[in-house]
Structure formats: structure tokens, C-alpha cells
Amino acid sequence: MKEQIIHQKISVAVDVLIFTIEDEKLKIVLAKREAPPFEGVFALPGVSLRESETPEEAAERSVLERTGIRNIFLEQLHTFGRVDRDPRSRTISIAYCAVTSYRRLKDSGISGSAGLYPVSGILSGELPLAFDHREMTAHGREMLREKVNSGGIAFEFVPEEFTLPQLQKVYEILLGEKLYKANFRKMIAPMVEETGNMLTGQAHRPSRLYRKKKGETNE
């Protein structure tokens, strides 16, 4: 009852939104395109899906190429398939969200042409992107917001050891609102444990360092 498996002329791409927080702003990794279409326009890191790899592996490869980072937090976002999204040929793109701490991104070193750009500028249209990458960014932004509370995605933005004020900042940036210190701490308490270390060198009382308590899902 089904059509024959005639070979489709559809290409499959994998694009990755690599989120991080720098300078108290949510940013993503972009690279300027060096060839048409959209030559000179910023675009998300992406690769063409190989026959021998899964979409997730392709996403890892894309992250590795651009940032040198392995074992990054990665989650499938959505598959985008507008017919005219790529002017060259019919191409669908499986988009992934990745998250890393700014420290790790800086240590690995972003490869040459790539850089970090604020998400707000992309969504406002101030910084135009190639293809439907702005739409992808909007979806990714939304996914982060949803996952802050359920599932501790916030931990992916901070290093192994972090202070509670740092973590609270992450929540505030992702949610877009100021939180009450005392309440935030009560909420986060069951998910973290002290490392015993302190973060000194600030012009005020030092803060304790924590790590993510593993084993339990939240709540």
C-alpha cells in the first residue's frame, strides 16, 4: 500500500545552539558563513548528517569542530523542515541545544572565525542570522526557560564548583526575573552539597562553593 522507496532528494543537516553565559548575558556560538548562500552572515554551527552516524553524534561532532569540547550537555530541540529554508536544495535540519559553562568554552578556545553573541540581539533582529536560525534560537531560548525549573539545566551553565549566588544569577538570567535569595536557597538546597571550599578575593564576605548533588532527579 505504500510508495516504493524511491530515493528522496532531501538533505539532512544538524545544527547546534551552544548556549553559555558570559558577562551576565545569555549567549550562543555563531560563525560567519564563508560561502553562499548567506555569505558573510552569522550562522549556527552545523554539519551534514553522515550515513554512519546518529543525529546526536553529528551534533557532538559539530560542537567538537567549533569549540573543541567533548561530553557537552546536549539535547535534541526540534526538527525544522520548511520547504524553502535552504535555497540550495531541500534540506531539513535537526536542531540540538548544548549548554556549557563559559569557563570551559574559554579554556577549550573557540575556533578562529566563531564567537559568542548575545541571544537578545538575535531575537530582536539586531543581529541577523542565516537560514531559519533565528527561529531555532527562539525555540532554544524557550526550551531553556522551560527546563530551568524542571530538570536542573542551570547546573550546566556553571563550573563543577560554584557558589549559590552564581547559580542564582543563572536562574535569573534564564527566567528573566529577580529571585529572592532566601527562597532560592531553600529551593535549591536539596539539589546541592558543599565542597568545603570558599571563593575568596571579592570585596565582601566569601561565598561557599557547592557542587551538584547527584543521584536524585529533582523533586
Add this chain to the structure above:
Amino acid sequence: MKEQIIHQKISVAVDVLIFTIEDEKLKIVLAKREAPPFEGVFALPGVSLRESETPEEAAERSVLERTGIRNIFLEQLHTFGRVDRDPRSRTISIAYCAVTSYRRLKDSGISGSAGLYPVSGILSGELPLAFDHREMTAHGREMLREKVNSGGIAFEFVPEEFTLPQLQKVYEILLGEKLYKANFRKMIAPMVEETGNMLTGQAHRPSRLYRKKKGETNE
């Protein structure tokens, strides 16, 4: 810096989980495969993505073919891309969730070979499915559970006009737990409005009929 756009030998399929509730059980539409691979095994309704259509349009087409239903509630679930998921050739599948009331499904008439089967039997392994369709079903089931509370997916399971006890049953089936009548009604009240009609003919007090109040997102 990027590889040429050599043509990939990757096929793109679109599979749909058509959920409904019959006989107080969550069920989905399956059809027995009539050709290898997995000949004689049940599988989700699916189509091959055409060059000229979006994945969503393909999903709509798939639903229409199998059930005759148009304008069904449809949401992209996940893209599955295990390298060996299809023994014939490298194929990725964009999976969609659809939901409809049993009444509508019955009225449209499921086409010949297709039928309704309980999700529980699939997840338990009692009813084996072709390809990775069991994994898809598990994902879809999870998505429903998540969307019951945020975003009123429950309304998609009932007809235009429904009683609150009916709607409560949907919640209970999706969540897998019994709810308190009075509390459920308080929770649901801002989302519904009375139609003025009553459902009679039951061996007890008739229940009022409601419709989904539109305009507002939940909460």
C-alpha cells in the same frame, strides 16, 4: 571549511502516534505491515517525506490516509535516528503526536487494516511493534503526561461538548492516578464554560455539558 553538499543516501520518514481514549484506556492507531521488513508486525502510521511538503504536512497526510481525519491536533515529538533502525537503508524518522476524541475517530472510520491498541500492551512488550516504534510510543506517552497539566492537551481527547467527569477521567488516565472531584473542578473551572446542555440517560443525576473556553492560555 565545510564538506561539499554531496548527496546523502539518507531517507526521511514521518511517523505519527495517534492517541485516543477508548473504554477508559489510552490507545493508539496501528496497522499491520504488509511487506518486509517486519511483515505482519504492527507499526505506526507513517509516510515517506516528500520534497515538496513539510514534515508537519507529511504527518497530516499520514493521519488522513489512515483515519480520514483532517485538522487533527498535531505536535512534533522527536526525531529518531539510530543508524540501524531500518534494515533496508539509513532512514531517520520525524515522529509526531496526534490526539483525537474516540468519537471522531469512530465517525471517520479507521481504514481497513488499521486498528486501536492499548498503549500499556505496547510498553509492556506484550504487543511487539516494528522498527523502533515502541520507543517512540514510550516517548509519546511521556509527552502526554507532561502536557496534561501545562497546556490543556486533555481537551483534545474529548468531543467539543463534554462533561467534567469525562474530562476528569482523561486526566486520571493520562496521569495514572485518581483525582479528587471537587479539587479537579476548581482547577479546571477557569478553562471551561457551560454550554447550557445536559447529558441525560444515565442511571443517576445528569451532568452538565461544557466546552473549552478559548482565548486564554492555561493558568
Add this chain to the structure above:
DNA sequence: TCAAAAGTGTTCCGAATACACCCATGA
């Protein structure tokens, strides 16, 4: 000694939980 930010205890309020009861129908 003072500014600045870390860190904590306590009150307040509203929403979810739980319970108790009344109502309308068919048989």
C-alpha cells in the same frame, strides 16, 4: 569602620489537599 554582598530565621498568604455533605435521576 563602613560598604557590599553572603547567608539565615520567620511571617504571611494562597493554592493544593482532603473531607463532608447535598442533589437529581433511572430503575
Add this chain to the structure above:
DNA sequence: TCATGGGTGTATTCGGAACACTTTTGA
């Protein structure tokens, strides 16, 4: 008239919102 499930008011509990306060450092 009674069993059955529809429908509603009220007490209780729990968690988040909000506030007030103490602590510890560098300058």
C-alpha cells in the same frame, strides 16, 4: 425509595512569596 454518580462548601496543610536581620570580608 434507594443506589449511583453528579455537584458543592469548608477545613487543613504545605510551599512559595516576602521581609528582616545577622555575618564576614576587602578597602
